[in-house]
Amino acid sequence: EGPEETYIMVKPDGVQRGLVGEIISRFEKKGFLLKGLKLFQCPKDLAEEHYKDLKERPFFPKLIEYITSGPVVCMAWEGAGVVASARKLIGATNPLQAEPGTIRGDLAVQTGRNVVHGSDSPENGKREIALWFKEGEICEWVPAQAPWLRE
Numbered sequence: 001e002g003p004e005e006t007y008i009m010v011k012p013d014g015v016q017r018g019l020v021g022e023i024i025s026r027f028e029k030k031g032f033l034l035k036g037l038k039l040f041q042c043p044k045d046l047a048e049e050h051y052k053d054l055k056e057r058p059f060f061p062k063l064i065e066y067i068t069s070g071p072v073v074c075m076a077w078e079g080a081g082v083v084a085s086a087r088k089l090i091g092a093t094n095p096l097q098a099e100p101g102t103i104r105g106d107l108a109v110q111t112g113r114n115v116v117h118g119s120d121s122p123e124n125g126k127r128e129i130a131l132w133f134k135e136g137e138i139c140e141w142v143p144a145q146a147p148w149l150r151e
């Protein structure tokens with residue numbers, strides 16, 4: 001099984017708007033462990049596989065166009081409870097409904113430009129990390145601050 005992991009991605013609007021550092025910082029400061037990170041131009045077939053559960057939704061073609069419209073920043077983060085916690089840090093799908101203090105609540109105004117993705121379950125965290133990262137792109141490491149994050 002292994003430790004809990006989530007796939008976080010700065011979407012093309014977040015990259016174009018210069019929000020990459022800001023978004024990475026929120027997860028980094030919280031204390032989760034970064035195990036994978038890359039700037040990546042997503043091909044159409046990968047975007048379709050990632051969002052396959054939404055294939056029948058009317059907004060699916062626009063969603064694929066958006067996600068493939070420019071580079072994204074792919075991240076793998078590890079930690080007990082990281083999936084649900086990251087979803088809280090990200091905020092509601094519609095940025096107008098997202099609480100202030102969340103990434104979408106602070107940095108976005110529309111569902112179709114909601115700047116960041118986060119896995120919705122530990123199973124999908126594993127699935128999405130395997131989908132977006134190749135072997136050798138994930139680092140297993142122990143940060144120097146580990147004993148200061150958990151007793």
Ligand code: DAT
Nearest residue numbers: 054059063092093111112114116117118120
């Ligand atoms: P989330 O990204 O919060 O997990 P989701 O998985 O339901 O939300 O949908 C994935 C993405 O699809 C979402 O970030 C933006 C887009 N999307 C969802 N619902 C939408 C809608 N009603 N209209 C337009 N885009 C939508």
Ligand code: MG
Nearest residue numbers: 117118119120
């Ligand atoms: Mg989702």
